[in-house]
Amino acid sequence: MATRLRHRFLAYGAVEFLSTHVPDDPGPGEERLLLVHARQVVGEVHYRMxxxxxxxxxxxxxxxxxxxxxxxxxxxxxxxxxxxxGTAWHSTLTLRATRDLLRRMRIPTTSPGPLCTHAA
Incomplete structure (x- = not known):
């Protein structure tokens, strides 16, 4: 229990978020949000927007x-x-762990395919 509490404390205090998003880039592209703790990547969120x-x-x-x-x-x-x-978020993930996270965050699942007409 103490280890889990310690990791929760680290998750809320010692993890930084770094984005590969290029400002003012109008077209959709593969982007990542890196979760960094003590100069080490401990997680990633891949997305297109x-x-x-x-x-x-x-x-x-x-x-x-x-x-x-x-x-x-x-x-x-x-x-x-x-x-x-103002961005409407959806997900293509169907694995149980991520599906539960997305349900808690109220992010609906969509089929893989073009994000929008600009991506075609």
């Missing part, structure tokens, strides 16, 4: 085993929403 359509799709969420169940996934997706306000 189109600023012109205000649509985004999450294609992968990966967390280091020691941070699972710490709330870091929820914090990362909340950060992504705050970074891109």
């Amino acid at each position: 189109c600023a012109r359509c205000a649509r985004g799709v999450i294609t992968d969420v990966a967390l280091d085993e020691r941070f699972r169940g710490s709330g870091l996934g929820t914090r990362a997706l909340s950060h992504l929403r705050a970074r891109h306000p």
Whole structure:
């Protein structure tokens, strides 16, 4: 229990978010939100988004085993929403762990395919 509490504390205090998003890039592209702790990547959120359509799709969420169940996934997706306000988020993920996270965050599942007409 103490280890889990420690990881929750780290997830909320010592993990930084770094984005590969290029500002003012109007077209959709593969982007990543890196979750960094002590200069080490402990998780990633892969996504595509189109600023012109205000649509985004999450294609992968990966967390280091020691941070699972710490709330870091929820914090990362909340950060992504705050970074891109007004964006309608969807996901292509169907694995149980990520499906539960996305349901808690109220992010619907969509079929893989073009994000928008700009991606075609």
